[in-house]
Amino acid sequence: MRDDDPTTIRRLLGDVRVQPLGAGLDHRVYAVADGLVARFGAGAAAEAALLEAIAPRLPVPVPVPIALDAEAGCLIQPRVSGAPLLALPRAARGPFARELLAFADALHGLDVDIAEDDTPLEAWVDEAVETLAAVRDELPAQRRAGIEAALRAAVPPSADRTLIHGDLGAEHVFVNAGRITGVIDWGDAAIGDPAIDHGRLMRDLDVDLGERARLYAVCAALEDLAYGLETGNDLYRVNALAALDELT
Secondary structure: OOOOHHHHHHHHHOOOOEEEEEEOOOEEEEEEOOOEEEEEEOOHHHHHHHHHHHHHHOOOOOOOOOEEEOOOOEEEEEOOOOEEHHHOOHHHOHHHHHHHHHHHHHHHOOOOOOOEOOOOHHHHHHHHHHHHHHHHHHOOHHHHHHHHHHHHOOOOOOOOOEEEOOOOOHHHEEEEOOEEEEEOOOOOOEEEOHHHHHHHHHHHOOOOOOHHHHHHHHHHHHHHHHHHHHHOOHHHHHHHHHHHHHHO
16 A cells, blocks of 8 residues: 555545555555545546446446546546456356457447557567466466467457457456446556457457457466466466466
């Protein structure tokens, strides 16, 4: 927790409880008061504007901010109920696949003014090759050749660029009582390759969304495997290994 984060939160909401929930490479999240979260990260004002614009046009809920401190990079949002889809066994995620695919289609069809993601798929592959070298010993010997072949394959042609979530993995889809309660973590949203979103859906669900998405899925699974090993997070490690089994 940064020392000034609680001060920022209380300036927006008054004298409330503040409890760390987690952090990523570029954000910090806190539980605040009853049913709220505070998210700190770069581009908070742009993220707030995006969520306000797209929330009424999507078939799945997204957390619309109720307060913003753009200078501090702080968003106050309703806390999404339930648990991440990642916490469910892979076999139990199937009932959510159709709804998530419809969500991705609706998202990719929206016309919004937002920054572009200019990272080419070739850069993803280059990074995945480096990651594979670092996690190679964690992979079954019979699996390594398939992963290497997938990363050596010709990159499929690019699709049109659309609005994307940018990190549409099962860790950011919350479910409760058999329904999707929200899609969180919009800090990577951009105009980019829709196969990025499709790739993470392929990584985490039993769906086939094409060869370009498959390549993104392999890259994302290797990234998650490295993250799970580095942090000791077994959900990421186990999910990544299962995904690589299915994808290669």
